[in-house]
């Protein structure tokens with residue numbers, strides 16, 4: 001029990017190493033945590049009850065700057081481990097910098113390891129505990145588990161920047177798709193989903209599409225309604241119960257252009273959503289053109305892709 005109290009964990013967070021600062025008496029380790037859970041933990045460690053508290057800090061490498069996971073043989077590399085003191089954290093625009101002072105000797109030497117230029121921009125895991133005399137194996141095991149559970153899937157800043165950059169590119173290329181008729185080809189629509197998926201989506205997300213006088217919207221709950229005059233086996237539009245009664249053959253004939261357009265818009269929206277689900281990195285962003293092209297080839301529908309899109313997607 002006594003042992004456990006001594007090694008009690010005070011907090012863990014992930015972050016990026018900043019160059020440690022030397023003083024005459026030792027070295028101060030600095031780790032930047034982004035706004036959110038990481039910065040919150042750093043801020044909590046900065047509370048006055050922890051100020052100048054003697055702590056034991058372990059820093060593990062989770063991902064290198066290119067975003068590669070550093071786990072090897074079930075272990076993450078421990079790049080620094082030292083006894084030191086909590087110093088006030090520094091607020092920055094995008095997060096907080098945690099500071100730990102390590103006195104000259106083994107501790108400061110271990111902190112000096114963090115000056116290596118290769119460590120900047122790498123994602124690290126920081127474990128802060130009450131000071132201990134001797135480090136035991138279970139501490140590493142406990143930390144590996146935390147990293148696996150929470151931090152191994154976290155993206156590094158470089159990875160995020162790369163994704164943002166590629167999203168911009170994809171968006172441009174996908175605009176070609178959106179203004180073409182690819183998304184409404186029946187072969188394309190039936191390759192991405194089934195009529196009942198489309199019905200489900202209409203039921204769960206879309207408002208009543210009955211033609212109203214301008215400026216009005218029907219806000220009643222609605223569900224899909226089959227319209228014989230609309231193209232394909234995906235010929236459904238969302239209507240509320242009231243408007244289903246008003247939706248006569250005559251009403252449709254008088255407004256067929258409106259309903260045809262409305263139906264195409266809905267179908268297109270749904271196909272795009274499906275492409276996002278299947279071909280974007282997180283299921284809701286811009287679909288990756290290379291993957292869309294690959295899929296179109298497999299489904300033998302690549303001939304419907306605009307030529308410009310095909311060229312840019314390669």
Ligand SMILES: [Zn+2]
Pocket residue numbers: 208209210218219220222239240241242243
């Ligand atoms: Zn309605």
